[in-house]
Amino acid sequence: MCSAARTFMASFSVCVRGLFPVVWLALQCKQRTTHVYGPGILDGRHFRYNERKGKLWNETRMMLNFAGSAGGDVWGLTVVNPNFRLFDKVVSGSRMTMFRGMGWAANNGGGHFEFNTSARDSFIRSTDDLIKVRGGNIVTENLVLWQSYNGGTFQFGWAGLHLVNITHRTASVIENEWRAPEVWETYDTRPNNAVVSLVDTNPADPAQLAGPFVWQDLQIDGDVSHPLSLHLENGFLGNMLFDGLTISGKVTRFAFATAVEGSATIANVTFRNFTIEGKLISHLDDPAFRFHHAG
Template sequence: MKKKELILCLLLVLSLHISAQTLTYPMPHGRQASPLYKVTLIDNGLPRNSPVYTDEARWKTNRCRTTSWSNFATAHPLKIRVTTLAQKIDTCHILPRRHRIKCRVVNDSVAEFTLPGPGHYSVEFEQGITITHPLLLFVDSHPLHEPSPSSPNLITFEAGIHHIGDNFRLQSNQTIFLKPGAYLKGQFTAENAENITITGQGILSGEDYPARSHNHMISMKNCNNILIEGITIINAPRYCVSLNGTNQICRNLKMMGWWFSTDGIGIGSNGLIEDCFFKVNDDAIKLYRSNTIARRCVIWQMENGAPFQIGWNMPGYNSNFHVHDIDIIRVEHPWDNPNEAVFDAIHGSEGTMTQYLYENIRIDNCEHRLFHLMTRPNRFGKWDPAKGEVSNLIFRNIECYTQPRLRNIIMGHDTLHLVKNIQLENIKVNGKVWTSPEDANLITNLQTTQGIRVKKSPPEE
């Protein structure tokens, strides 16, 4: 073989190898492609379309009118071309901003950029706090992890639409696999079970159920050793994932819900939430049960709820929470409600919620409030007149790129229901680092609130 032919052959092999490291997922027959966006992956110079879904707003207060998304997998940085089908492009930017992705506007309907690899991204052709038609890109790691076909108690859903109903009951030692292109209408439930896995790249939709009705999308009561990973959950009437028990993992879930009370994840003790995306209209991450870790997530907080909810009235003693390396790309709160802050607690029971560490968190497009930490009676709780507290919280290396307009509130209800030992360290808001309680713009009560410290630490060497 001549040298020139050998080089061409090697280039062809290399091209095929690189292309094999990127995978698109089919759209099932019966779902219509987005009327708003077309997404093309440019892999080693070869274009490949990735199907785009679009859902429309379901509630009158939703600030977004649609959400579009496309999901694919790659093992390397990837050039993306987005074509808008219903609007002209005047501006283009991509969040989270820490990736520093530059978007090139090719013409009034085409933009191009390179994603650094797996992750969750929001491509936006509008400016301001309210974005009405976002395009979300969910990039999985390649190669995909799939359960062995010989796994015992394996149920596989192939590409296509499946109606599973609102009470698809799971048993111990069972694995559910949603292949790329699988689209399930329904909800999974389990009770008093263990060793359950739900995995894959398919979609679980609650579109057939009205708000606050039926089950949570995935509901497991008193279940241990649970793994839920990879899937996309949309149109939840209530929680996307509600778990109690112990030793549970939620990994790389993509969750989108329009209704009030569409919480993200509530997890049991010894729980891990990692690499997930939330665009939900109630609390994104519930930090209720001991030994919870949440890390490397991306959150778009809609008009209701909080990205991090510390306590709606939990009983007992709950401790040891670690939340870190989180990107909150939007906070759309419009009202001065007690459940609307980035870091929130409305604790109205006898329980003790203690030992929280939040660090390395970046917050974009928040013009409402950062902190609302209180003990107080409320209609959802069983108030104990003698006990109940929130204590020992550290917030470290938190940056908010905008200036919230409402004052922060850290305050106990009375001397028997304290909020105490709160450290605000290296909190940077709109370019300024807090060095005093005055910088924090706090509302508090020194009789019911003890040990608030605001400090700036030297940078690590």
């Protein structure tokens, strides 16, 4: 156990097993493949939030950081009270299993999933964008997610608009704490505050979001402001399938989709076995659906 924050620099192939019950440090994995096996806790409670731009706790130093390494597996680890994100990049070829992340301060969100990565059997409480994809052949399965007052739960766009073959199976969003704006037609909400959201961060780069993008057995507990938010200025987004989408509470506005006419296309978005408040939704003009589209 460390009495002050330290950084573990893994510059060689290493396997960390059986971490102490609580470790006050950040784990920085560099260069070669690194595997982290718990159970153990990385606790960032000693960082000073008002100094998060400083040298020691700079936000580029995540609690769990694989950027610059050849990746590795994470099994059974818990990260709490991070200085910034709960984890940074899940590097290509890496797997995350039985991970627990709990953040309470602003920007305590998730990280970026690169090509050929996965996350399974995990719980994450996030106060920012949670599952951000930046590649293809990505799978998440059996996740329990608590989305706080900021950010999207499943996020496209922040780190790339060239994505293929992404599957999310059996996810339960047990809380989503942000609220809907008062005037939808003026689009006065941040486009990333939705359960599934697309943020077009670089309109000059045509998006190539050809899919398939699949959500199987996605459950959203309680009331939700807007489960789906898609905003695209240039390029194509299509081949999205929601199979087994269940929303237990009320929906303020199911979706807000905007595509700039003549420059962008959103197409082939399909819903199967879709229920709101126990009612099966079978057609788009159902009053419970509350779909809004502009452009």
